[in-house]
Amino acid sequence: MTGRLSRLSPEPGLVDYFNLLYSVIPAETDELVKETFRLRYQVYCIENEFEPPSETSQQMETDEFDKNSVHSIIKYNKTGHSIGSVRMVLPNERDHTRSFPIQKICSHSIFTDRKLFSLYRPIEISRFCLSKELRTMAKPCKHMCVQLTSTRAPFSPSLLNQHGPILGLIRGLVQMSSENHVTHWFAIMEPSLIRLLAKLAIYFKPVGSLINYHGMRQPCYIELSELLRRVFSEQPLVWEVLTNKGQFDLNLTNYNESLSGSNLNKISRY
Numbered sequence: 001m002t003g004r005l006s007r008l009s010p011e012p013g014l015v016d017y018f019n020l021l022y023s024v025i026p027a028e029t030d031e032l033v034k035e036t037f038r039l040r041y042q043v044y045c046i047e048n049e050f051e052p053p054s055e056t057s058q059q060m061e062t063d064e065f066d067k068n069s070v071h072s073i074i075k076y077n078k079t080g081h082s083i084g085s086v087r088m089v090l091p092n093e094r095d096h097t098r099s100f101p102i103q104k105i106c107s108h109s110i111f112t113d114r115k116l117f118s119l120y121r122p123i124e125i126s127r128f129c130l131s132k133e134l135r136t137m138a139k140p141c142k143h144m145c146v147q148l149t150s151t152r153a154p155f156s157p158s159l160l161n162q163h164g165p166i167l168g169l170i171r172g173l174v175q176m177s178s179e180n181h182v183t184h185w186f187a188i189m190e191p192s193l194i195r196l197l198a199k200l201a202i203y204f205k206p207v208g209s210l211i212n213y214h215g216m217r218q219p220c221y222i223e224l225s226e227l228l229r230r231v232f233s234e235q236p237l238v239w240e241v242l243t244n245k246g247q248f249d250l251n252l253t254n255y256n257e258s259l260s261g262s263n264l265n266k267i268s269r270y
Contacts (some may be wrong), residue, residue, distance in 0.1 A: 009178045015240040017160055019076065024172045026179075027071035027085070034125075036071045036085040037062050043129040051215055065089050065101055069178065071210060072172025074130075074165055084130035086169040088123050088176045100124035102188050108208045111186060121185040122221070125173060128193075130165050149225065163200065166239050170202065177224055178248040188217045201234035202227055 006024040032100045037060035044050035044061050057187070074084045092099040096117040102124055103111050116122065138245055160167075173185070187204065188211065194204050211217055231239045241244075 010036075013240060014160070015245055016223055018167065018241050019244075020183065021160060022164055023077055024168045024175070025075060026073070026172070026175065027073055027246075032073060033071055034060060035082055036073055036087070037066075037075070037083045039082055040127050040129055042133070042222060044127075044130050047132055057139040061127075063101075064113045068092060068099075069107055069126070069245065070170070070176050072176060074168035074172065078263060082255075084165050084174050086125065086129070087125065087127040088173060088180070088182070089115060089126050090123055090180060091121065093105045093114050100186060101126055102186055102219060105213050106188065106208065106211060108219060108223065110207055110217050116184075118252075120183040121181055122186055123177070123180070123182050125185050128169055128187075128189075130169070131176040163196075166196070166198070167238065171242050172246065174228075174242050175244075183224055184221055185227075186219075186221050188219045190215065191218055200238050201231045203230060 027036050040061035041059045045053045069087045069089045071085060073082050073085050075082050089100050097112045204222045207219040207221060
């Protein structure tokens with residue numbers, strides 16, 4: 001398997017419909033980063049009361065991990081409105097045990113394992129948010145929404161209303177992973193989101209028990225190379241969306257070589 005997989009169709013496909021509806025934009029300027037903070041405020045402080053509303057007029061949600069993070073935004077092309085964002089928290093090069101928010105709430109050893117941090121480059125998916133209000137405003141064709149019925153059900157353009165924004169945030173993570181040489185994703189998710197991602201052939205592995213953190217949530221992780229292999233095999237149209245037809249250079253050959261050796265067993269024991 002080469003670093004850039006290729007499964008391209010001459011006919012318009014799911015990725016083409018996706019690219020017509022949505023744009024996934026790395027937050028590489030101060031203004032775009034502030035836009036992610038404002039989206040987070042809308043989702044976590046207004047819509048869900050996950051965090052207390054700010055007493056200032058800035059209406060931005062931030063924390064101490066933002067200074068060592070990269071961010072992506074998904075926009076609805078017809079209006080230009082931002083409807084969601086995601087943060088990728090990078091490892092702390094000086095002290096790996098103080099890298100991620102998850103390390104504060106979950107004591108499982110995988111999230112602080114020195115060998116894992118020395119052999120690979122894990123990150124934490126954080127502030128994975130979509131605004132209910134803004135998504136409702138942006139729905140392009142409500143009558144086309146249908147449900148996935150199984151993990152191997154074909155993924156069609158009619159599902160973009162329901163799952164397109166989530167695919168966009170995952171694409172943002174894949175792109176940021178390519179740019180930051182990431183090998184593993186850590187996360188703490190609601191079980192319902194883990195089940196939804198499994199329908200898209202994205203199988204996060206649970207770590208330990210559920211944790212009561214703003215509701216019951218599951219610590220989990222996934223190897224990026226495995227994620228892309230499984231999606232490529234089981235949901236090739238989804239793979240095209242996540243990689244924009246293979247445009248992101250993820251150096252999968254090196255990942256496959258490193259993950260095929262004995263070091264993989266050190267991680268799989270979790």
